[in-house]
Structures are given as C-alpha cells and as structure tokens.
Amino acid sequence: MRTQVAIIGGGPSGLLLAQLLFARGIESVVLERKTKEYVLGRIRAGVLEQGFVSLMEEAGCADRLHAEGIPHNGTLISYGEEIFRVDFTRHTGSPVMVYGQTEVTRDLYQAREEVGGHIEFTVENVVIHGADGDAPHVTYTVDGVARRIDCDFVVGCDGFHGVSRQTIPADVRKEYEKLYPFGWLGILSETPPVNRELIYANSPRGFALCSMRNENLSRYYIQCSLDDTPEDWSDEAFWDELKCRIPAEVAAKLVTGPSIEKSIAPLRSFVTEPMRWGRLFLCGDAAHIVPPTGAKGLNTAASDVHYLYNGLRDFYENDSTAGIDSYSEKALARVWKAERFSWWFSSLMHTYPDQSGFDLKMQQAEIDFLRTNTAAQQAMAENYVGLPY
Numbered sequence: 001m002r003t004q005v006a007i008i009g010g011g012p013s014g015l016l017l018a019q020l021l022f023a024r025g026i027e028s029v030v031l032e033r034k035t036k037e038y039v040l041g042r043i044r045a046g047v048l049e050q051g052f053v054s055l056m057e058e059a060g061c062a063d064r065l066h067a068e069g070i071p072h073n074g075t076l077i078s079y080g081e082e083i084f085r086v087d088f089t090r091h092t093g094s095p096v097m098v099y100g101q102t103e104v105t106r107d108l109y110q111a112r113e114e115v116g117g118h119i120e121f122t123v124e125n126v127v128i129h130g131a132d133g134d135a136p137h138v139t140y141t142v143d144g145v146a147r148r149i150d151c152d153f154v155v156g157c158d159g160f161h162g163v164s165r166q167t168i169p170a171d172v173r174k175e176y177e178k179l180y181p182f183g184w185l186g187i188l189s190e191t192p193p194v195n196r197e198l199i200y201a202n203s204p205r206g207f208a209l210c211s212m213r214n215e216n217l218s219r220y221y222i223q224c225s226l227d228d229t230p231e232d233w234s235d236e237a238f239w240d241e242l243k244c245r246i247p248a249e250v251a252a253k254l255v256t257g258p259s260i261e262k263s264i265a266p267l268r269s270f271v272t273e274p275m276r277w278g279r280l281f282l283c284g285d286a287a288h289i290v291p292p293t294g295a296k297g298l299n300t301a302a303s304d305v306h307y308l309y310n311g312l313r314d315f316y317e318n319d320s321t322a323g324i325d326s327y328s329e330k331a332l333a334r335v336w337k338a339e340r341f342s343w344w345f346s347s348l349m350h351t352y353p354d355q356s357g358f359d360l361k362m363q364q365a366e367i368d369f370l371r372t373n374t375a376a377q378q379a380m381a382e383n384y385v386g387l388p389y
C-alpha cells in the first residue's frame, strides 16, 4: 500500500492530524495498536484551549463540541479555607472550553469514518524503516499477516510508550524528565459538579481538583501516594478525603454518589529533542508528557499538530520544506512553555513528602501573591487559556 503520510497511533493527535490533512486533500493512513472501543475507554482531562477548538473547527469536527462544551471564563483556587478566582476572559479575552478528551476522540473517529478515512486497528510489530532517507516505509502485522505502507512521511503519534520515539537513534535524542513523588486518584461520578467552575485546591492533606464533564457528570481528583491502588480507596474514603481538602463552604455543597470510574495516574514531566528525524516527526505524548495540573497534555499535542499540518501543507501545496524544517524548533519552543506552566502549577498546588517548613512558606507566599496580584493572575490566565501558536 502507498500513502502520503503514515500516522502511527490513533489517539487524538493522530486522528486530528489525519482529519486536517484530509481537508487539504493530503492522504494518510492511521495505524492503531488497540481497538476503537479500547481507545474510547480511556478517561483523560477535559479542558480545551481556544487554539484546540479552532483546529477542531478547521478539521470540520467541532459541531458537538460547540453544542455540548461548556465555556469557562475562570477558575477557582483554594488554599485551606481561602478561595479566590482567576478570571481568564478578563485577563486574556478568551475562555477555555470544558469538553472531555474522550468525546474529542469520539468526534474525530466519527469524522474519519464519515469520509472513509483509512484507519487500521489492532496492528502489531510496527517498524519504521528508512526515515533518514527519501522513501520511508512502515511494516506491521494484523492478525499475524505482514503488511507494508510506503509513504513520503511518517508521523509518530503513538504516545509515550510508542515505537516512534525509539526509532530516532539514541545518540541523536536528548531526553529530559522529572518524576513527581505522588499520583492523582481520579473518579467520575454521575452527580452535579460542586461548582460552576473548576476548583484547584491546595491543602495540608494534599492537592484536590473539582472538575466536570457536564451538569450531571463530575470528575474529581485527589493527590495520593504512588503506592496506592484504586482498590485501596472506597468511594466513601475518597469523598471523605476530598471534603477535607476543599474549603468547608464548598464541601458542604458537595453531592456524592457511586463512582463509575476510578483510576490512579502518576505525574511526569518529559520532553525529547529533536521532534524530527529525517522524514519522521513526533507529535503529542510521543514527544512530551506534562503533569495534568492545568490540563496541558492534549492542548500541547494540538499545537504540535498545528505546526506539522501547516508544514506538510507547505510541502504539498507550495513545494516548500520551510515548514517541516522548522517544525521541531517551533513545536519545542511552545512545548517547553507548557512544560514550565504545568511544572509551576503542580509545584504550587501539591504537598511534597520532603517539604520543609521553609518550602511550605514559599508555596503559601506564592499562592497569596497570585491571590492579590493582577499581573500574576494575568500570567496564569494567559498560560491556562493557552499561549499563542
């Protein structure tokens, strides 16, 4: 088989890129290791930057997002019993959109199916060949049968555990990583959200986040130990702990109910450089991971897709390699800023096992500065709604 762009990974990055390329008449094939049902079973964050929404519009996939997404003009931050608001729209002119990543992925699959986009599921043994030459190809198996795709470019959208990043020789790659000494225990419950806007809570017992998917579906998280498993936490224990970490006036309004999903995610910051090797490009989690505080994962994947899509358009429409040649540099410049924001917000809001009295005072002073300083709120708002592409 031959195509123009072979895309490894059918998560949001790969599907969005495929759909954008399709809108410009550029052919692609998406190779996904799992089934569609499995990919749609993953629960991830749910806050979209305006830049992401615009890309979904350009891809022709934004109707449901506009109908069901909830624009949020600000967020609340609490510290013990203290609570204050950062107003996004006032500081930046732009809200964020609350709409689950699972729904984004569902919309992208539907759009791909409607136009007959080529996606191969349950592929195994994906190997990228000749990415450092002019004629790359990808081999893989489906049900034990060997297949091959010849292409102009290969795009690795295969997440943190994919094969694409590993295809770049170790002596070319430079990796940067920070692991955090805690995880997030998250639950989804069919209860009304405790508040109209998200609440990020710093408490002496650890971080908590009150988020939502819609008016009767709430998403809550609490910082937990990396040794914990979801089975260690009954729903009752989760709700009790959450109530201890948010201001009493908010806890009093919390509606609890059975969890319909419960999982633990570790927190990691990771970047690999460069994001291009010959005719292989990395996008999204394949190249970088952020801790979830601030919901930058999907949004940062989207800015990669934006730069690469425009670079590939430039190549096919104008016969220019300028866009693909500057891809890695442009994408990384924005990635590092998202990494900085996610690291800063995580550092500000969590309790660290080895935190000294001095460290705690610094955290407290920084939160108080954010509470009272307009410039600090503006800086946070600009980062939260998304830096320009």
Ligand code: APR
Binding pocket: 008, 009, 010, 011, 012, 013, 014, 031, 032, 033, 034, 039, 044, 045, 101, 123, 126, 157, 158, 159, 160, 161, 162, 163, 283, 284, 285, 286, 296, 297, 298, 299, 301
């Ligand atoms: N071959 C084919 N597909 C693969 C392979 C492989 N060897 N390895 C992984 N995949 C698939 C995974 O099954 C997954 O569906 O690649 C996809 C990668 O999707 P994501 O991990 O969702 O990554 P990405 O599309 O970059 O999305 C970034 O989603 O993962 C979240 O937190 C992340 O919010 C961020 C956003």
Ligand code: PHB
Binding pocket: 044, 045, 046, 047, 198, 209, 211, 212, 219, 292, 293, 294, 295, 296
């Ligand atoms: C979520 O709703 O899952 C969510 C929201 C904001 C975050 C992280 C996760 O910062």
